[in-house]
Amino acid sequence: MKIAIVTGASSGMGREFVKQISRLYTGLDEIWVIARRRERLTQLQEESMYPLRTLDGDITDPKFLEEFAYLLQATSPDVRMLVNAAGVGSNGTIADLAEINDRLQPEMVRLNCEALLEMTQKVLPYLSEKSRIINLASGAAFCPQPGFAVYAATKSFVLSFSRALGRELKKKKIYVTAVCSGPVATEFFASDTMKIVAWKKPFLADPNAVVRKALIDSGKRKKLSVYGGSMKLVRILTKILPIDFLVWIMGI
Numbered sequence: 616m617k618i619a620i621v622t623g624a625s626s627g628m629g630r631e632f633v634k635q636i637s638r639l640y641t642g643l644d645e646i647w648v649i650a651r652r653r654e655r656l657t658q659l660q661e662e663s664m665y666p667l668r669t670l671d672g673d674i675t676d677p678k679f680l681e682e683f684a685y686l687l688q689a690t691s692p693d694v695r696m697l698v699n700a701a702g703v704g705s706n707g708t709i710a711d712l713a714e715i716n717d718r719l720q721p722e723m724v725r726l727n728c729e730a731l732l733e734m735t736q737k738v739l740p741y742l743s744e745k746s747r748i749i750n751l752a753s754g755a756a757f758c759p760q761p762g763f764a765v766y767a768a769t770k771s772f773v774l775s776f777s778r779a780l781g782r783e784l785k786k787k788k789i790y791v792t793a794v795c796s797g798p799v800a801t802e803f804f805a806s807d808t809m810k811i812v813a814w815k816k817p818f819l820a821d822p823n824a825v826v827r828k829a830l831i832d833s834g835k836r837k838k839l840s841v842y843g844g845s846m847k848l849v850r851i852l853t854k855i856l857p858i859d860f861l862v863w864i865m866g867i
C-alpha cells in the first residue's frame with residue numbers, strides 16, 4: 616500500500632499539503648492525516664481524491680505515538696511522502712511567556728522538535744527509494760529572534776535536523792526538504808500568545824502558494840524551500856551580517 620502521511624492536517628499548510636498531494640500525485644492508495652481535531656480531518660475527505668485515513672490525536676502523547684507505530688507495523692505501508700507540518704508558535708519574551716504559562720515554551724519544544732523527530736523515526740523504516748520528507752521549519756530558523764526566541768530555536772532545530780537527515784538518507788535516495796517561509800496566513804496567528812506583529816502583515820503569504828513551491832522544490836530534491844523574494848533576501852543577509860548585529864536588529 617502506497618501512502619503519504621501529513622501531520623498538522625486539520626488546518627493551514629498541513630491541510631493544503633493534503634489537497635495538493637491529492638491533486639498532483641498519482642499512484643497513492645491512501646493519505647494518512649494527523650491532527651487533534653477529528654471533525655476537521657473528516658471534512659478534508661471532500662477535498663481529496665484519495666481515501667484519507669484519519670488519525671486524530673496529539674502527536675506529543677506517547678500513547679498516540681505507540682498506536683501510530685503499531686498501525687505502521689500492522690499495515691507495513693510504502694510511505695512515499697512524510698510531511699511534518701504540526702507545529703505551534705508563541706511570541707513574547709521568554710520571561711513573559713513563562714509568566715503566562717510555564718508549560719507553554721517546553722510544550723512548544725516538545726511538539727516542534729521532539730514530536731517531529733519521533734514521527735520521523737517511526738516512519739523511517741517504511742520509506743523507500745525516491746520517498747520524500749518535507750519538514751516545516753521557518754524563516755525564523757535563520758537567526759535567533761529575541762521576542763520569538765523559543766520558536767525560532769525550535770525551527771533552527773528542524774532546519775539543522777533536516778539537512779543532516781537528508782545527508783544520511785542520500786544513499787537510500789530518500790530526499791528531505793525543509794520549508795523556510797516567512798509569515799503565512801493561517802490559524803498559526805490565531806492563538807492568544809501568537810499575535811502577528813505589524814511589520815510582518817504586508818509579507819503574509821498565501822498557504823496555497825507556499826505549499827505549491829514546497830512540493831515543487833521537494834520534487835527537485837532541494838534541501839530548502841524558501842518562498843518569496845523577501846525571505847530569500849533575509850536568508851542571504853543572515854549569512855553575511857555579523858550575528859550580534861542580526862540579533863540586535865531582530866530584538867528592536
Ligand SMILES: NC(=O)C1=CN([C@@H]2O[C@H](COP(=O)(O)OP(=O)(O)OC[C@H]3O[C@@H](n4cnc5c(N)ncnc54)[C@H](OP(=O)(O)O)[C@@H]3O)[C@@H](O)[C@H]2O)C=CC1
Binds near residue numbers: 802
Ligand atoms: N504560518 C506561518 O507563518 C508559518 C508557519 N510555519 C510552520 O508551519 C507549520 C504549519 O503551521 P500553519 O499551517 O501555519 O499553522 P496552523 O495553526 O494552521 O496548523 C497547525 C497544525 O498543527 C496541528 N497541531 C498542533 N498541535 C498538535 C498536536 N499536539 N498534535 C497534533 N497536531 C497538532 C494543528 O491541528 P489540531 O489543532 O487539530 O491538532 C494544525 O493542524 C508549523 O510547524 C509552523 O511552525 C512555518 C513558517 C511560517
Ligand SMILES: N[C@@H](C=O)C(=O)O
Binds near residue numbers: 752753754755799
Ligand atoms: N515565519 C513565521 C513563522 O514561522 C513568522 O515569521 O511569524
